[in-house]
Amino acid sequence: MRAAGRAGLALAAAALALALAAWRRRPRPRPLREVLFFPSPPSCTEALLAEAAGPGAATGRGVVSRPCPCPLPHGDCSLSRLLSRLLAARRSLEICLFAFSSPQLGCAVRLLHRRGVRVRIVTDAQYMGLQGSQIGLLRQAGIQVRHDQESGYMHHKFAIVDGRMVITGSLNWTTQAIQNNRENVLVMEDAEYVKPFLDEFERIWEEYNPINYRFFPKDSK
Amino acid sequence: MRAAGRAGLALAAAALALALAAWRRRPRPRPLREVLFFPSPPSCTEALLAEAAGPGAATGRGVVSRPCPCPLPHGDCSLSRLLSRLLAARRSLEICLFAFSSPQLGCAVRLLHRRGVRVRIVTDAQYMGLQGSQIGLLRQAGIQVRHDQESGYMHHKFAIVDGRMVITGSLNWTTQAIQNNRENVLVMEDAEYVKPFLDEFERIWEEYNPINYRFFPKDSK
Numbered sequence: 001m002r003a004a005g006r007a008g009l010a011l012a013a014a015a016l017a018l019a020l021a022a023w024r025r026r027p028r029p030r031p032l033r034e035v036l037f038f039p040s041p042p043s044c045t046e047a048l049l050a051e052a053a054g055p056g057a058a059t060g061r062g063v064v065s066r067p068c069p070c071p072l073p074h075g076d077c078s079l080s081r082l083l084s085r086l087l088a089a090r091r092s093l094e095i096c097l098f099a100f101s102s103p104q105l106g107c108a109v110r111l112l113h114r115r116g117v118r119v120r121i122v123t124d125a126q127y128m129g130l131q132g133s134q135i136g137l138l139r140q141a142g143i144q145v146r147h148d149q150e151s152g153y154m155h156h157k158f159a160i161v162d163g164r165m166v167i168t169g170s171l172n173w174t175t176q177a178i179q180n181n182r183e184n185v186l187v188m189e190d191a192e193y194v195k196p197f198l199d200e201f202e203r204i205w206e207e208y209n210p211i212n213y214r215f216f217p218k219d220s221k
Numbered sequence: 222m223r224a225a226g227r228a229g230l231a232l233a234a235a236a237l238a239l240a241l242a243a244w245r246r247r248p249r250p251r252p253l254r255e256v257l258f259f260p261s262p263p264s265c266t267e268a269l270l271a272e273a274a275g276p277g278a279a280t281g282r283g284v285v286s287r288p289c290p291c292p293l294p295h296g297d298c299s300l301s302r303l304l305s306r307l308l309a310a311r312r313s314l315e316i317c318l319f320a321f322s323s324p325q326l327g328c329a330v331r332l333l334h335r336r337g338v339r340v341r342i343v344t345d346a347q348y349m350g351l352q353g354s355q356i357g358l359l360r361q362a363g364i365q366v367r368h369d370q371e372s373g374y375m376h377h378k379f380a381i382v383d384g385r386m387v388i389t390g391s392l393n394w395t396t397q398a399i400q401n402n403r404e405n406v407l408v409m410e411d412a413e414y415v416k417p418f419l420d421e422f423e424r425i426w427e428e429y430n431p432i433n434y435r436f437f438p439k440d441s442k
């Protein structure tokens with residue numbers, strides 16, 4: 001009986017080792033690799049935002065009936081894809097952006113914040129105060145925003161979703177750029193691209209900590 | 222003897238099949254994946270350009286003695302890496318760039334053109350004429366340049382080396398951006414990223430064909 005027990009144990013251990021080896025060799029899901037090009041034609045993204053806000057919820061731009069009756073196209077486009085990738089965030093969203101004035105992207109970011117996603121934004125001091133900037137609205141919503149104090153521009157245009165996906169390119173998040181400019185946005189899940197951007201964000205976030213701000217006369221007016 | 226010959230042939234065929242299978246399974250070189258961050262401190266890139274120009278050749282900025290005696294740092298930095306990736310071009314270089322005024326990058330592109338690399342440049346009509354732009358010098362050197370005629374900006378900032386490597390990011394090729402701004406540049410050999418950029422370049426190149434230019438009074442002065 002003792003020998004049979006030992007044989008059983010050995011068999012179980014072998015089965016476990018085999019299962020572990022199979023688990024290690026399992027096909028990994030391919031990382032997402034997407035390139036979006038702009039301009040993206042004017043389009044309605046209300047349904048996308050309403051769906052992300054949850055049933056019966058307001059999007060921050062009012063409660064939207066589905067399907068939205070507005071005359072704009074409602075189909076797939078580069079802007080709707082960019083929004084979808086952002087709205088996939090469940091835990092965290094880091095944004096490092098030179099210019100941010102798109103109401104649709106601003107709405108998406110506030111929605112994620114309300115949904116409990118930890119949102120942190122770094123932006124450029126000279127551009128954050130321009131007319132139409134979303135930065136004030138985002139701060140009012142309780143989102144943490146830090147900015148540079150340098151003579152050069154904080155010219156990055158990237159976001160990191162849940163620490164696993166980087167969205168980066170030439171596109172500032174402005175309606176002008178989205179609808180009129182030739183632009184590109186890469187959506188990448190390759191860790192070799194995501195990690196350097198995460199490290200860069202954390203480096204800048206610490207450097208732009210308000211405890212390091214210098215309040216010169218021009219800032220204290 | 223005939224049977225032995227047949228056996229020998231079968232053996233050779235089997236060996237060939239095995240060799241072919243091994244060749245197919247050979248480890249492929251990993252695609253290059255690099256992320257460069259800026260600002261990059263002022264540095265001397267003359268030795269890099271002189272090396273690319275060949276022994277005893279002029280860089281277009283005069284013949285440089287090696288090592289260069291100037292007081293600037295000569296080590297590895299984001300700008301030197303970007304230059305090295307560009308100078309690796311052997312056959313073709315497509316450039317799609319909003320603003321191009323960096324003398325060092327301009328020099329590298331002219332050098333590649335002189336070396337026989339097929340260089341094509343697409344740029345923004347409003348920015349190509351600004352003071353310090355390299356576009357005039359590149360055209361004088363015989364490089365083909367096309368520009369937009371749209372109200373929006375041609376805001377891309379990418380280059381494609383030998384149809385196998387895309388270099389893209391937030392960085393305009395200006396000394397201001399290189400030395401003062403927070404910027405990123407991705408260097409990627411993944412075909413899934415390179416192909417869409419190549420297609421975008423060819424699309425824009427055809428669209429901006431001078432035969433399509435409209436010469437309004439303001440252009441004919």
